[in-house]
Amino acid sequence: MEPKTVTRHLLEDHREIKRLLGEMENALEPTDLKRIGDIVDRLEPLVELHRRKEEEIFLPALARCMFDHPKPLAAVTHDHGVEETYLEEVKSFLTVMEDVSFLKPLVDACRSLVQFFRDHLWKEESFIFPCAERSLSDEVKWELLVRMEDLEKESAHAGTAQKET
Ligand SMILES: [Fe+2]
Numbered sequence: 001m002e003p004k005t006v007t008r009h010l011l012e013d014h015r016e017i018k019r020l021l022g023e024m025e026n027a028l029e030p031t032d033l034k035r036i037g038d039i040v041d042r043l044e045p046l047v048e049l050h051r052r053k054e055e056e057i058f059l060p061a062l063a064r065c066m067f068d069h070p071k072p073l074a075a076v077t078h079d080h081g082v083e084e085t086y087l088e089e090v091k092s093f094l095t096v097m098e099d100v101s102f103l104k105p106l107v108d109a110c111r112s113l114v115q116f117f118r119d120h121l122w123k124e125e126s127f128i129f130p131c132a133e134r135s136l137s138d139e140v141k142w143e144l145l146v147r148m149e150d151l152e153k154e155s156a157h158a159g160t161a162q163k164e165t
C-alpha cells in the first residue's frame with residue numbers, strides 16, 4: 001500500500017464524493033426521490049468535513065507559499081460557497097417532493113450540482129494538489145495530514161455524541 005500523504009488523504013475524500021455523485025446521477029432516471037434524499041444526507045456531511053480540511057488546514061498552508069498567486073486559492077473557496085448553494089437548492093426541492101411540479105427543477109438542480117462538483121474536484125486535482133506537492137515541505141505535509149486526521153476523528157466523535165443525545 002502506498003504511504004498516506006496529505007494530498008492522498010484529500011483524494012480519498014474526492015473518490016468517495018465522486019462515488020456519491022455517480023449514485024445521484026443513477027437515481028435521476030427514473031427519478032428515485034428517496035434515494036436522492038439518502039445520497040444528499042451522506043454527501044452533505046462528507047463535503048462539509050472535506051471543505052473544513054481544505055479551508056482550515058490545507059489552503060492556509062498553501063497560501064503561505066503561494067502569496068504571489070492568491071487567485072487560484074480564492075477560487076477554491078468561492079467554489080465551496082457555490083457547492084453549498086447547490087446542496088441547499090436540491091434540499092429545498094426535496095422538502096416539497098410530494099408536489100410533482102418540482103420534479104423537473106429537482107432533476108435539473110441535481111445535474112447542475114453533479115457537474116459543478118466534478119469540475120471543482122478536477123480543478124483541485126489538476127492544479128491545486130500538484131502545486132501543494134511541489135511547494136510544501138515534507139514536514140508541513142506531514143503536519144497537515146495529522147491535523148486532517150485529527151479533525152476527522154473529532155467530527156466522527158461529535159457525530160456519535162449527537163446521535164446519542
Ligand atoms: Fe474543494
Ligand SMILES: [Fe+2]
Binds near residue numbers: 050054121
Ligand atoms: Fe477537495
